[in-house]
Amino acid sequence: MIKIENLVHNYTIWKDENTKSEKTVLDGISLDIPSGQFVAILGPNGSGKSTLARHLNVLLLPDEGTVWIDGKNTQAKERLYEIRSRVGMVFQNPDNQIVGTSVEEDVAFGPENKNVEPEKIRRIVEDVLRKVRLWEKRKTPPSKLSGGQKQRLATADALAGLPECLVLDEPTAMLDPSSRKEVINIVKELNQKEGMTIILITHHTDEVVDADRIILMKDGKIIGDDIPKKIFADRSLLKRAKMDIPPVVELGMRLKKQKIGLDEPVLHEQEMIRKITELYRSKCGGWKDAAR
Amino acid sequence: MIRDITIGRYYDSESVIHRMDPRTKLMGVLVYIISLFLVKNVCWYIGCLIVMLVLYKAAGVPFGYLLKGLRGILLLLCFTFLFRMLYTPGDPLIQVWIFTITKQGILKAVQMTARIALMISGASLLSYTSTPKELADGLEKAFSGLEKTGIPVHEMAVIVMIAFRFIPIMLEELNVLMDAQAARGAKFEDGNILEKCKGVMTLLLPLFLLTVRRSSDLAMAMEARGYTGSGKTSRMYPLVYKKEDRAGYLAILIYISVFIIARISSLSF
Numbered sequence: 001m002i003k004i005e006n007l008v009h010n011y012t013i014w015k016d017e018n019t020k021s022e023k024t025v026l027d028g029i030s031l032d033i034p035s036g037q038f039v040a041i042l043g044p045n046g047s048g049k050s051t052l053a054r055h056l057n058v059l060l061l062p063d064e065g066t067v068w069i070d071g072k073n074t075q076a077k078e079r080l081y082e083i084r085s086r087v088g089m090v091f092q093n094p095d096n097q098i099v100g101t102s103v104e105e106d107v108a109f110g111p112e113n114k115n116v117e118p119e120k121i122r123r124i125v126e127d128v129l130r131k132v133r134l135w136e137k138r139k140t141p142p143s144k145l146s147g148g149q150k151q152r153l154a155t156a157d158a159l160a161g162l163p164e165c166l167v168l169d170e171p172t173a174m175l176d177p178s179s180r181k182e183v184i185n186i187v188k189e190l191n192q193k194e195g196m197t198i199i200l201i202t203h204h205t206d207e208v209v210d211a212d213r214i215i216l217m218k219d220g221k222i223i224g225d226d227i228p229k230k231i232f233a234d235r236s237l238l239k240r241a242k243m244d245i246p247p248v249v250e251l252g253m254r255l256k257k258q259k260i261g262l263d264e265p266v267l268h269e270q271e272m273i274r275k276i277t278e279l280y281r282s283k284c285g286g287w288k289d290a291a292r
Numbered sequence: 293m294i295r296d297i298t299i300g301r302y303y304d305s306e307s308v309i310h311r312m313d314p315r316t317k318l319m320g321v322l323v324y325i326i327s328l329f330l331v332k333n334v335c336w337y338i339g340c341l342i343v344m345l346v347l348y349k350a351a352g353v354p355f356g357y358l359l360k361g362l363r364g365i366l367l368l369l370c371f372t373f374l375f376r377m378l379y380t381p382g383d384p385l386i387q388v389w390i391f392t393i394t395k396q397g398i399l400k401a402v403q404m405t406a407r408i409a410l411m412i413s414g415a416s417l418l419s420y421t422s423t424p425k426e427l428a429d430g431l432e433k434a435f436s437g438l439e440k441t442g443i444p445v446h447e448m449a450v451i452v453m454i455a456f457r458f459i460p461i462m463l464e465e466l467n468v469l470m471d472a473q474a475a476r477g478a479k480f481e482d483g484n485i486l487e488k489c490k491g492v493m494t495l496l497l498p499l500f501l502l503t504v505r506r507s508s509d510l511a512m513a514m515e516a517r518g519y520t521g522s523g524k525t526s527r528m529y530p531l532v533y534k535k536e537d538r539a540g541y542l543a544i545l546i547y548i549s550v551f552i553i554a555r556i557s558s559l560s561f
Contacts, residue, residue: 057516081518089516096506097513101424101457108528110517121528139304143460154513161518 001070001165001197002033002056002087008064009051009220025051027220028065035164038191038198040208040228043217044242049201052217053169056199057089070164085114088158090168094150095142103145103153104129104138110160128159131194132186148179152186159190165197166190172204180204205232206246209267216241232265248272303420308536309351314422314430315531316540323544324414327551328407334399336554337406343547344413353420361416362409369405376401424456433531447521454510458503465502469495 009026025048033039043049054060055067058074067074069083076083091097100106104125111121129135132152142150151171158166168187172180184207190196200208208214214231216224216238224237231237232249245253252266260279266272309317328340348358362369382396422430432449439445470480473494480491 059512059516081520084516085518089513091509091513091516093509095461096509097516099454099457099510099514101453104528105423105425109514110519112527113517113519113523113525115524115526118526118528118530121526125528141302141460142457143464157517 001035001037002031002199003068003071004029004031004055004065005067006030006065007052007055007062007067009048009055009060010063011051025220026055029220029222030065031215031222031225033197033199035197036191036195038188038210038212039200039215040211040213041199041201041215041217042203042205042208042241042243044203046219047217047241048220049217050169053089053167053199053201056165056167057087058084059089085161086164088161088163088166090151090154090158090166090171092170092173094147094154094174097154097157098142098150101141102138103134103140103142106142106153107156107160110157114161124160124162128156131159131190132156146179147175148182151175151179151183155183155186163196165199167199167201169201170203171200172202172207180207203243205238205244209246209248216243218242228267229265232267301419302423303351303353303357305352305421307350307352307421309347309417309421311534311536312421312540313531313533313537314426315434316533316537316544317418317422318427318430318434320540320544321414321418323548325411327548328410330551330555332403334402334406337403337410340410341406344410344417347417351417351421353417357420358413358416361413365408365412369409372408373401373405376404424453428453428456429527429531446525450521458506461506462499462503466495466499469498 007026007029008024010022010024012020013023014020025046027048029048029052041049041052051060055062055074056069058069058080061075069086072079072083074083098106099109107125107128108121111124116124125138126135129138132155134149134152134156137145137149142153145153154171155166155168166187171187172183175183187198187200188210191198200211202208209228209232211228214224214226214228215222216231218241223241224231224234232245235245235253238245246267248269249265249267252262252272256262262275262279266275324340324343328337331337331340344358345355348355377393377397377400378391380394380397380400382394384392384394385398386393419427428449431452432445435443435445473491474480478491478494480488480495483491
């Protein structure tokens with residue numbers, strides 16, 4: 001789906017009016033993301049993850065190296081809109097990406113500008129609004145929505161372009177915990193039910209435990225690329241990327257330190273509860289003792 | 293004061309007027325405003341007022357909303373009335389110190405004030421009964437002929453729509469800014485006019501900066517959604533004239549005819 005080879009991106013920084021310098025934000029990134037994968041990109045501020053996201057939607061072009069979307073080089077200017085329609089994008093601030101004055105108008109904005117027939121626009125709008133569970137709110141002005149609903153609307157906007165891949169650039173950074181869950185659940189659903197390729201950029205580690213793959217970035221380089229279990233087992237790596245360890249994983253690690261046998265990192269609360277009860281049963285003789 | 297702005301506030305209801313094509317309504321408002329300038333006699337304004345009230349009733353918009361729309365321009369109305377009354381020469385009625393109130397003055401004052409008030413309530417009715425998107429689409433379609441002369445009608449319609457979308461956001465931002473500045477000891481209510489103006493500057497500057505940043509973000513989001521700003525576009529709900537619109541145009545025609553006939557035969561204007 002997406003293939004990146006040795007991608008370099010520099011920003012020009014103006015120190016004052018005359019002297020400028022270049023800052024390398026992406027320093028030789030190579031990636032291969034197959035269709036249908038749920039990839040999470042983690043990294044501290046300024047690690048280049050947002051810049052990387054903008055390359056996937058051809059909002060930026062590489063200074064060096066190549067990005068292929070669906071086998072098409074993003075440098076090909078004449079196919080820009082064709083490539084861009086393959087990848088939907090959700091940004092951090094929901095208010096800054098909503099155009100319409102009602103939910104359905106906003107979703108229709110993309111297809112309308114692509115000159116899709118009215119009949120088909122209405123079908124797309126209903127379909128994507130049902131997917132993000134906002135169909136009942138279709139006539140509501142965006143200013144009356146909650147943060148989580150706005151971000152779901154932004155997701156619907158991206159989906160209305162009928163992409164095969166969805167890039168979410170810190171979609172939950174401005175949301176409260178319950179809204180965060182709403183958005184992340186929708187994203188997971190899209191991945192599981194629709195088989196959509198998801199690239200989720202975030203710095204909340206608890207959101208990515210269900211990802212197929214985690215990419216850790218720092219200073220424009222990839223410093224880790226593996227399945228969540230492996231990534232979360234490597235404490236020094238996480239520390240290097242300035243990432244918090246999710247509380248459940250932390251608990252598991254501490255238990256391990258106390259030589260209470262949890263061999264591999266546990267990523268989910270439910271799993272942790274199950275494992276601990278199992279351990280307790282096997283070592284301390286079961287529930288009857290506990291009751292006493 | 294800022295909360296009294298009614299333009300751009302949609303009043304949701306299922307009336308004939310809501311169902312009408314925005315182009316019909318735009319035409320209606322235009323004709324109504326022209327009619328206000330055709331007449332001079334005060335009695336005719338009562339007629340115009342009755343028409344307006346009937347339309348509000350038909351649209352199912354409470355009369356309270358009519359007054360709400362006028363509250364924002366109350367100051368303007370008062371000034372218009374006062375100055376028209378005091379500075380129109382004619383037969384003096386009352387004389388107090390250096391001010392003379394004339395008969396013509398009072399008539400002129402009532403006339404001007406009524407004109408402005410009715411104009412605003414007509415325009416408010418338009419925005420109560422059509423969503424900003426409908427208005428933008430209506431304007432775009434009504435002026436689409438101008439596209440050939442090089443006037444970017446479609447772009448202007450998009451700008452209008454985004455402007456409407458930004459009104460509530462900017463109001464919200466303004467409230468946050470006011471609170472933030474007030475928390476740091478800024479006073480917006482006290483002091484003389486000069487101090488008040490300075491206070492407003494501390495609000496306008498950050499608001500302006502935030503808006504510029506927001507626009508740049510929005511531009512990127514629009515680009516990401518495939519907006520090119522050119523090429524053919526379509527609509528989710530294309531505008532088509534319906535039965536109501538034919539009736540609407542007929543009503544507009546009859547309405548303006550009455551005024552024109554009255555004007556030509558110079559009945560008591």
